[in-house]
Structure formats: structure tokens, C-alpha cells
Amino acid sequence: MKKDNEKKNKKQDKKATEKQDKKAEKLGTAETLDLSNPAYYVCRELSWLQFNLRVLNEARDKNIPLFERLKFLSIVSSNLDEFFMVRVASLKEQVLADFTRRDIAGLTAAEQLKKISEETHEMVSLQYRSLKRSLIPALEKEGLHLISSHEELSEKERNFVDRYFKDTIYPVLTPMAVDSSRPFPLIRNKTLNIAALIRKKEHVKPLIRIEEKKKKGGLRPDFAIVQVPSVLPRLVELPPEVTGRPAEEKSFILLEEIIERNISSLFLNYDILAAHPFRIMRNAEFELDEEEAADLLVEIQKKLKRRQWGEAIRLEVEEGMDEELLQILESELEIEPDDLFLINGPLDLTVLMKLYGVSGFERLKLPKHTPQPVPALVNEKSIFANIREGDILLSHPYQSFDPVVNFIQEAAKDPDVLAIKQTLYRVSGNSPIVQALAKAADNGKQVTVLVELKARFDEENNIVWAKMLEKAGCHVIYGLLGLKTHSKITLVVRSEEDGIRRYVHLGTGNYNDSTAKLYTDLGLLTCRREFGEDATAVFNMLSGYSEPLFWNRLVVAPLWMRDKFVREIEKVRAAARAGKPAFIMAKMNSLSDPGMIRELYRASMDGVQIDLIIRGICCLRVGIPGVSENIRVRSIVGNFLEHARIFRFHADGEESLYLGSADWMTRNLDNRVEIVFPIVDSEIRAEVQHYLDIELRDNVKASIYCPDGSYEKEDRRGKLAFNSQEVFAEEAIKAAEAAQLAEKRRGQQEERGFTPLL
Numbered sequence: 001m002k003k004d005n006e007k008k009n010k011k012q013d014k015k016a017t018e019k020q021d022k023k024a025e026k027l028g029t030a031e032t033l034d035l036s037n038p039a040y041y042v043c044r045e046l047s048w049l050q051f052n053l054r055v056l057n058e059a060r061d062k063n064i065p066l067f068e069r070l071k072f073l074s075i076v077s078s079n080l081d082e083f084f085m086v087r088v089a090s091l092k093e094q095v096l097a098d099f100t101r102r103d104i105a106g107l108t109a110a111e112q113l114k115k116i117s118e119e120t121h122e123m124v125s126l127q128y129r130s131l132k133r134s135l136i137p138a139l140e141k142e143g144l145h146l147i148s149s150h151e152e153l154s155e156k157e158r159n160f161v162d163r164y165f166k167d168t169i170y171p172v173l174t175p176m177a178v179d180s181s182r183p184f185p186l187i188r189n190k191t192l193n194i195a196a197l198i199r200k201k202e203h204v205k206p207l208i209r210i211e212e213k214k215k216k217g218g219l220r221p222d223f224a225i226v227q228v229p230s231v232l233p234r235l236v237e238l239p240p241e242v243t244g245r246p247a248e249e250k251s252f253i254l255l256e257e258i259i260e261r262n263i264s265s266l267f268l269n270y271d272i273l274a275a276h277p278f279r280i281m282r283n284a285e286f287e288l289d290e291e292e293a294a295d296l297l298v299e300i301q302k303k304l305k306r307r308q309w310g311e312a313i314r315l316e317v318e319e320g321m322d323e324e325l326l327q328i329l330e331s332e333l334e335i336e337p338d339d340l341f342l343i344n345g346p347l348d349l350t351v352l353m354k355l356y357g358v359s360g361f362e363r364l365k366l367p368k369h370t371p372q373p374v375p376a377l378v379n380e381k382s383i384f385a386n387i388r389e390g391d392i393l394l395s396h397p398y399q400s401f402d403p404v405v406n407f408i409q410e411a412a413k414d415p416d417v418l419a420i421k422q423t424l425y426r427v428s429g430n431s432p433i434v435q436a437l438a439k440a441a442d443n444g445k446q447v448t449v450l451v452e453l454k455a456r457f458d459e460e461n462n463i464v465w466a467k468m469l470e471k472a473g474c475h476v477i478y479g480l481l482g483l484k485t486h487s488k489i490t491l492v493v494r495s496e497e498d499g500i501r502r503y504v505h506l507g508t509g510n511y512n513d514s515t516a517k518l519y520t521d522l523g524l525l526t527c528r529r530e531f532g533e534d535a536t537a538v539f540n541m542l543s544g545y546s547e548p549l550f551w552n553r554l555v556v557a558p559l560w561m562r563d564k565f566v567r568e569i570e571k572v573r574a575a576a577r578a579g580k581p582a583f584i585m586a587k588m589n590s591l592s593d594p595g596m597i598r599e600l601y602r603a604s605m606d607g608v609q610i611d612l613i614i615r616g617i618c619c620l621r622v623g624i625p626g627v628s629e630n631i632r633v634r635s636i637v638g639n640f641l642e643h644a645r646i647f648r649f650h651a652d653g654e655e656s657l658y659l660g661s662a663d664w665m666t667r668n669l670d671n672r673v674e675i676v677f678p679i680v681d682s683e684i685r686a687e688v689q690h691y692l693d694i695e696l697r698d699n700v701k702a703s704i705y706c707p708d709g710s711y712e713k714e715d716r717r718g719k720l721a722f723n724s725q726e727v728f729a730e731e732a733i734k735a736a737e738a739a740q741l742a743e744k745r746r747g748q749q750e751e752r753g754f755t756p757l758l
Helices: 002-027 044-060 066-096 109-141 155-172 210-216 255-261 296-307 323-333 349-356 383-388 402-413 432-442 459-471 529-543 561-577 594-605 666-670 682-697 724-751
Strands: 144-147 175-178 192-200 223-227 235-238 250-254 270-282 312-318 340-343 392-396 417-424 446-451 475-477 489-496 499-507 519-526 555-557 582-588 609-614 631-636 645-651 654-660 672-678 702-705 711-713
Touching: 044 066, 044 109, 044 711, 066 109, 066 270, 066 312, 066 349, 109 144, 109 340, 155 235, 155 255, 192 255, 192 323, 235 255, 235 349, 250 255, 255 270, 270 323, 312 323, 383 402, 383 499, 383 519, 392 402, 392 682, 402 417, 402 432, 402 489, 402 499, 402 519, 417 432, 417 529, 432 446, 432 459, 446 459, 446 529, 459 475, 475 529, 489 529, 499 529, 499 654, 519 682, 529 672, 555 561, 555 666, 561 582, 561 594, 561 645, 561 654, 561 666, 561 672, 582 682, 594 609, 594 631, 594 666, 609 682, 631 682, 645 682, 654 682, 666 672, 682 724
Parallel strands: 144 250, 312 340, 417 446, 446 475, 582 609, 609 631
Antiparallel strands: 175 223, 192 223, 192 270, 235 250, 270 312, 392 519, 417 489, 489 499, 499 519, 555 672, 582 645, 631 702, 645 654, 654 672, 702 711
């Protein structure tokens, strides 16, 4: 019988090989086909815009609670702001530098900018149509009124806003006239302003004669700017006694509308010919020569000040703005036609997040999920005792982030803890972790903290923390020259009866207790010897010049990670070529590295089944005949931001499973310090595999990537709705309840003097 099976297997292997050979003859092999063909790739920036469109589609989905739709519409604007300040700004710099190299999709920087302009204009138009035609009318029906123009105000409402202007707004404002003695002011990045055309009243003698201005080459004497103060709430509530509406209804008007209505109070000797709001976006990228910087912290502080005054790359103005006013702005800010956005509605819709926070409308929001206790920690033992009993998986925000905070806090006060070492990339405004690290140093422990000063848009916050930690006695380091440190790792060194033991936390997300309630991330607490040794090696590498000869478990970029992933894919390919079961499942934020995409194409051509869960950028194309027919990609955009990175490789029963901080992007693999770590505990492996399986079943928040480059929601006709994020939340609640019940029973048994058999 054994011989019969061997013959049968050989026959099947032969058929599989012949099939592969025929396919190779027809299409070329993974080794001979030119996989650098631009037709096989999607432009990174255009793929990102597709992601933002998926966010916008959530705002347009009438099955989602109304206030959640508001939130998504706000996120679209916030995302676009950062996209322009960083990605569009970078492309513009390439054009100015005559940089003509094409991206992997075959586009030059100029061609990318042209396509970006077309798509962003279309996206913004759709965004405002959704606001005005769908969301605002729906809000009106629910008793929340957003007054779009001061001209719509009743007499009572006009009196109220005029008093509010006089008492609260007027003292804060500083009107800025522009003439020969007062040049066009520097407009700060992302600030909201009102531009006005003004004319001196006939009976008032001008301070400077017109002829004199012309000689001096000054601008028109009737142009002025008023900055809308960010120190005041942009949403101004009108009380029910003013609006005449029921007490449970709420009415708001935007701050700029009140200023525009009362702008004549700022220019008493002038007639107001026109007044319209505008907003500019500036280049927020800065180049940093770390080798020439004597003090990295000081150099970054200097660069941050310049960020506010970078080149203007986008101008948003109210639709219908006076032509002369618009021409002045375009000329002074040097705005190209493609960078002008005429907005039919309020500028800067990030204000909708403030509207989302208005109380009294909880019925129009999703029920808040309360992060649950981690089952393995539902007891009265110290966190170190729990970790000694076995590895612990953390799943945020379904489970609480408190264990991570407690890990540092307990280490800070534990007399047996000798040292704490941690990397910090982004932390919250009032971080309990930073406070615990400072306390640890105060308690005499050796505390080493790597604070990444180059974390974009968190540089200023991180500088504050770095200085505070240094004053507290911590040893603060800023990482390796020329590399961002994006890894998430904490090492606690503890003296115990049997010697020194090292406890390690590794994660896919930042040490930020605020975003941990909003981002889906996974973490691991372990005291395995090999993980501890590797963690020590990581910090020695970051603080000095010590590169380890080998790694026990951790996979570290930029020197080792790419090769490790390629070797894992090659194993799976070999199994597939032999006709054995072979598949890859990976979850990440972005996939844009050409080398990794080519490896996936080769695996697909060898017959490997590949399922990818990619929230954002995906430069790979699916469904290319003979190249990517075995690759499926989905993107999940839900109530929480998908942020975990998981990599699973299966080759004929042999499994490798990793979590980590790195996406498959060139910057992560080659230009950052990243850590990916294997899951070795069998129960935790099953949990992580379950996590992937659940996300692959999602038919509510998942969008399926199509061969034409678009994304479509899965057709679920005849199927039950399956929302992965809701499933995880429910599972976390049930697991916590079961653990709490088991702990309660254990306590009751101990009280009765009963010791359960082990």
C-alpha cells in the first residue's frame, strides 16, 4: 500500500511539473519574465488616493451611523492635508530639480502631479457634494443645524453673533493691510484666513497718496487679510433662546462666518468690497544633513520653525471668490492653476471632528467599545509572574493597553528591576509611559530611551519628551545616523533568585495610550531567553556601534529583514513547485517595495496562493495573466484604523508566523530600524492565525482589489453580514468575562481551602 501511495504521489508530482512547464513555455517563468514592466505596478501616490477614496466611501455609506460618517469625512480632509504637505511637496521638489526618473509604474514626477491634481479635485468635489446633499440635510432632520452662511441668520441670531464678536473675537484679531509700506504677510501653513478688498471712504484722507504708492511699486491699497484665530473654538453654538428651536436641538455657526459678517469693524475708514476665506498648504518636508548637524535636537528645532513657511503647494478658496481677490492670492503665493481648489462649502472639514464630539447625539454614533482586560492577566499576580508562566498576546484596542503601561510602571517601582530600555516613536500628550520612565530613573534604575526625533509631525512633541527624560536622569539617545528608528520594543532587566531575567515587550504599534484605543495593533510580552538576548543586542546596536554576529529570534531592518522575508517566500515557492500545499498570508499598512512585489509575483507564478490584507497603498496589481492570478488583496477600512503587521508563510505543513513594526515598503526594509518577531507559542500562533482568518471573512468593511485597480465592496447577497472588527470586540468581551469568572471561582475555592488538581 505504501508503494502504491508513493507511485500515486510521483504521478501527481509529474503532472504538476508538466503543468508548470507548459505554463512557463507559454508565459515565461518567474526567472525569465521581465517583472520590471511598469504595466505590472501601480503608482504609489495614486494608490494612496484610492485608499482615501475608500475612507470617503465610508462617509457616503448610509448604513453607517450619521456621526460616524461625519468622522470619516473629516478624516478624508486630514489625510489630504498630510498627503499634500509631504508627498505632493516631494514631487514638486523633484520637478524643480529636473528629476526625470520614472517610478515603478512608469510615471515621472510631473506626470504623477498631473494625475494627482485630477483625482484630488474630483475627490474634493465628491466630498463636498456628500456633505451638502446628504450629511447636512440628514443632520438637520436629527436636530443638529450647521448654519453655512451668516446671511441666513435671523435678527435675534445676528444680534447674538455680533455681541459674541465684540466681546470675544474682536480683541483677538489683528487685521493686516497690504500696501507699499506693509508687504504681503507670511501666511502660516494650514491656517484659515479671510482675504478682503477694501476701499478708502471718500471723506477720509488717505495716509499715503496713490501716486506715491505707484512709484514705490506697492500692491493695491485695498487688499487686507484677517487670520481666523485658532485659539478660539471654530464652532460657535447659538443657544435655543436665540434660535427659537427646542432645547434638545443644537445650532452652530462657523467662526469665520461671524468674522466675515463683522469685518467692517476692523477697517472703520474703509468700505468692504469683497471678503472670502482662504487656506494654504505648505511644503512640510525638510531635508536634514545628520552628518553635518552638530546637535541633532537643535537642528530639528530649527527646521520645525521653517516648516510653517515652506513653499505654498495648495490654495483652497471659497467658490465664487472675487476674481481680483483671487488673482492677488495666486500671484503672491505663486500658485499654479492645478493647485487651486474652489470649495463649495466650509474650508477645512477637519472641523467636522469637533461636530462629532457634540454631546446629545450618542444615538447617531456607534456604541463605544471598552477595551477589555487581557485574560492571562486577570489575577492578582505581578505582571512579571504572569509573563514567567508563558508568552502573552495583546490585541488592541479590543484588549486594554493598560498591561503595557503597567509593565513600565511596575518595573519603575520594583526594587529588583535593574534597567529599563525602550524605543519611543510616537507617544500621547500626557504619556503615563514617559512619566513612569522618569520615575524609574528617579528610583535609581538604569533607564535608556531612544526617542525618535524624526517622527514626522511628532518632532516637536518628541523633543519635549527627550528634554524631560534627560532632566529626570534617563540616558536619551536619538538612534542611528541616517536611519529612523521605527521599531517598538521594551526591555526590562530584573534580578531574580535564579539570576538575571530579561522581560520583553514587542509590538506592531506605538507606545501611545491614546491611539491604542483607535488603532488595531498586536503585542507580545515574553521572558524567553533568546528574545531577551536579542533585545539587549538591539539596544547595544542603537546606543553604540555593536552589530550582533547573529540573531536568535528577532528579524531586524535594515540589514537582515529583506533577506529573511525573501528566504521565507523561496521556501513556499519550492513547496508549490513540488506540488505541495503552499500559501502566504500577510497583513500590512502598505505594499510598495518593488523587490517584495516581484517576489510575490514569482511565488504566484509558481502556484503559491497569496492573500494580502493591505489597508492603504498597494502598488502590486492582481489578476495579471500568468503573473498575479493567484494573488488576492483586500483593504479593511472600519471604525478602528487597521495598523497591525502579520506575516504567515506555509510550506507543506511547515509554518512561519511573524508580527512586527515594518510594512513592505522600501523605507521600512532599507532605511529604518524595524523589528519583526516570530510567534513561537502554539496557542498564540493559533490566535494570530484566527485573527487573519476572521479578517479574510470580512464582507462589511473589506473592499476587494480588482484587476483594473479599483476597489469594490464584496457582494454579500444571500450572505450574513460579517464585520471583523465587531467580531474581535465581541470575542474580547467573552474571553475577559470567562477569565474573570474563572478567577472568581478560583478565589472562592481558595477560601474554602480547596486546591484544584493540576
